[in-house]
Amino acid sequence: MATKASTSAARLMMAPAVTLLLGWMLVPLTMTLYFSFADYRPLRGVFEPWIGFDNYARFTSSGSFWDAIWATLIMVGAILAITVTLGILLALLLDKPIFGQGVVRILVIAPFFVMPTVSALVWKNMMMDPVNGVLSHVFRFFGATPFDWLTQAPLTSIILIVSWQWLPFATLILLTAIQSLDGEQLEAAEMDGAPPLKRFWFIILPHLARAITIVILIQTIFLLGIFAEIFVTTQGSFGTRTLTYLVFQRVLESQNVGLGSAGGIIAVILANIVAIFLMRAVGKNLDA
Amino acid sequence: MGQIKLNQVTKSFGDVQVIPPLDLTIEEGEFAVFVGPSGCGKSTLLRLIAGLEDVTTGHIEIDGRDVTNVQPAQRGLAMVFQSYALYPHMSVRKNIAFPLRMAGMDEAEQKKRVERAASVLNLTDYLDRRPGQLSGGQRQRVAIGRAIVREPAAFLFDEPLSNLDAALRHGMRMEIGELHQSLATTMIYVTHDQVEAMTMADKIVVLRAGVIEQVGSPLELYRSPRNLFVAGFIGSPTMNLIEGAEAQKHGAATIGVRPEHIATGDPETSPWSGTVGLSEHLGSDTFLHVHDTGLTESITVRADGEVPLRHGDKVGLTPIADRIHKFDAQGLRIE
Numbered sequence: 224m225a226t227k228a229s230t231s232a233a234r235l236m237m238a239p240a241v242t243l244l245l246g247w248m249l250v251p252l253t254m255t256l257y258f259s260f261a262d263y264r265p266l267r268g269v270f271e272p273w274i275g276f277d278n279y280a281r282f283t284s285s286g287s288f289w290d291a292i293w294a295t296l297i298m299v300g301a302i303l304a305i306t307v308t309l310g311i312l313l314a315l316l317l318d319k320p321i322f323g324q325g326v327v328r329i330l331v332i333a334p335f336f337v338m339p340t341v342s343a344l345v346w347k348n349m350m351m352d353p354v355n356g357v358l359s360h361v362f363r364f365f366g367a368t369p370f371d372w373l374t375q376a377p378l379t380s381i382i383l384i385v386s387w388q389w390l391p392f393a394t395l396i397l398l399t400a401i402q403s404l405d406g407e408q409l410e411a412a413e414m415d416g417a418p419p420l421k422r423f424w425f426i427i428l429p430h431l432a433r434a435i436t437i438v439i440l441i442q443t444i445f446l447l448g449i450f451a452e453i454f455v456t457t458q459g460s461f462g463t464r465t466l467t468y469l470v471f472q473r474v475l476e477s478q479n480v481g482l483g484s485a486g487g488i489i490a491v492i493l494a495n496i497v498a499i500f501l502m503r504a505v506g507k508n509l510d511a
Numbered sequence: 512m513g514q515i516k517l518n519q520v521t522k523s524f525g526d527v528q529v530i531p532p533l534d535l536t537i538e539e540g541e542f543a544v545f546v547g548p549s550g551c552g553k554s555t556l557l558r559l560i561a562g563l564e565d566v567t568t569g570h571i572e573i574d575g576r577d578v579t580n581v582q583p584a585q586r587g588l589a590m591v592f593q594s595y596a597l598y599p600h601m602s603v604r605k606n607i608a609f610p611l612r613m614a615g616m617d618e619a620e621q622k623k624r625v626e627r628a629a630s631v632l633n634l635t636d637y638l639d640r641r642p643g644q645l646s647g648g649q650r651q652r653v654a655i656g657r658a659i660v661r662e663p664a665a666f667l668f669d670e671p672l673s674n675l676d677a678a679l680r681h682g683m684r685m686e687i688g689e690l691h692q693s694l695a696t697t698m699i700y701v702t703h704d705q706v707e708a709m710t711m712a713d714k715i716v717v718l719r720a721g722v723i724e725q726v727g728s729p730l731e732l733y734r735s736p737r738n739l740f741v742a743g744f745i746g747s748p749t750m751n752l753i754e755g756a757e758a759q760k761h762g763a764a765t766i767g768v769r770p771e772h773i774a775t776g777d778p779e780t781s782p783w784s785g786t787v788g789l790s791e792h793l794g795s796d797t798f799l800h801v802h803d804t805g806l807t808e809s810i811t812v813r814a815d816g817e818v819p820l821r822h823g824d825k826v827g828l829t830p831i832a833d834r835i836h837k838f839d840a841q842g843l844r845i846e
Contacts, residue, residue, distance in 0.1 A: 405596065407593070408596045408597075410563050412613075414561060416584035417609075421613065
């Protein structure tokens with residue numbers, strides 16, 4: 224029962240956690256905002272607290288800014304497409320009763336537990352290495368010339384690595400969604416004359432709409448901030464410099480905190496724009 | 512169109528045979544009800560007919576065509592599921608049109624059929640809603656609508672009323688009965704509720720553990736149950752079954768008397784007597800539970816609605832002589 228006393232007691236008890244969370248979020252955000260309007264280059268000892276929008280203008284006018292935005296969009300879009308498509312197929316397969324189902328499901332989920340840095344290193348050195356990589360051995364076994372993934376197709380390689388990492392997440396969420404589908408609906412569709420492909424298209428896919436929406440939203444949020452995979456493999460070269468990586472370079476490589484902060488704020492704004500579009504496009508699946 | 516014939520059909524799940532060899536014919540236009548306690552195989556039997564389960568051995572014929580290995584959709588049957596199995600993301604209109612769309616029927620004809628079905632089922636005002644916005648009874652009607660637009664050879668109902676409350680259930684029972692009268696299509700209806708079976712069926716099939724105990728019209732089953740199981744299952748309240756000396760007087764191992772075939776009277780002159788325990792006053796009838804008769808623990812009697820007997824009163828009971836059912840030691844009826 225929510226009496227007046229218990230409500231205020233609840234507020235009091237939640238206060239420390241809420242304050243901590245707010246502080247954790249607000250302090251860095253405010254500092255970034257503050258620095259973004261300042262000319263702050265610590266190694267040169269420059270600190271000019273207010274230079275207006277100069278940082279923003281410099282950040283957006285450089286050619287690498289638009290390249291970075293394109294790289295980010297292509298990367299996120301491709302990873303989403305791969306993980307959702309393969310995720311649906313894998314979830315459909317894993318939903319079938321098979322021998323050792325529990326073990327198989329855990330194995331499928333395993334890549335998600337590997338840290339991004341580690342998985343990027345493993346892919347770089349053990350899978351995609353042109354001399355010793357597993358893939359180059361496979362290529363040679365079939366008589367083909369080994370492919371130097373990270374130099375010849377760097378963007379594709381990173382997309383592959385990150386997709387591999389996020390596929391389990393998509394599979395897991397879609398699998399639980401498939402399991403919640405009422406079997407009688409499929410039987411009814413079967414009796415209504417829908418062959419398997421049409422049952423998938425008219426019954427299973429609409430049922431998954433909400434789960435797919437959630438996968439897309441959550442993944443977009445995380446994928447906009449991909450960093451470790453790029454850092455470990457290409458260091459942002461060959462067209463793999465995303466917005467996040469550009470900000471990192473501005474702050475740490477150019478030692479320009481003000482410029483980087485402006486980039487950070489721009490990234491936050493862009494992420495919100497993307498989120499609004501996504502919510503508009505797919506969010507209607509979330510009501511009902 | 513719509514004669515369904517099962518020929519030595521069996522079904523096993525692994526090593527467990529849930530339906531031993533079974534023969535059954537359902538005539539064209541008949542309303543057949545499969546009834547039995549839960550786990551008796553009635554739903555499995557329906558799913559075998561629908562094609563959702565494969566028969567282990569035996570044959571199923573619909574209108575003389577062997578459909579044993581025919582896909583469910585090609586059998587010309589329509590099914591109404593217990594959960595209704597409506598497609599939640601489609602409007603009522605699209606739900607009802609779905610089988611027609613799958614059959615590739617042209618749009619105009621689809622629209623015509625959907626609207627005809629909707630007007631039969633009073634759904635015209637709801638065609639653009641989603642199933643989630645409908646009440647239980649309306650969902651039920653949508654499920655029936657989806658079945659009738661296909662103009663199937665037979666309808667299969669799998670416990671369609673079990674998710675409805677008592678008042679709605681009564682209403683839907685009548686609607687389905689009416690529908691059967693107006694469509695004159697074969698219907699097979701599965702239920703565990705003997706009241707539904709008695710009120711709707713042309714032919715009742717009583718099942719126990721996959722075995723058909725008796726097939727007949729509701730009154731045949733009521734008048735002459737073939738064995739103790741059917742006797743106890745059909746009729747409400749259930750038949751009083753009496754064993755021992757009283758049964759031997761009639762030359763049987765068990766005798767059964769329905770509550771409505773026992774008259775109350777003077778305790779001194781009646782053949783049986785006892786003390787009234789609980790009495791259920793329903794207005795039109797009163798069900799008396801009479802104890803201490805020396806026959807069984809309790810005998811149920813249907814008396815007049817305004818009978819003045821109360822808890823603790825002595826009462827005399829007289830069974831109607833030609834309404835006593837006699838069963839032998841194996842539980843089979845003695846004529």
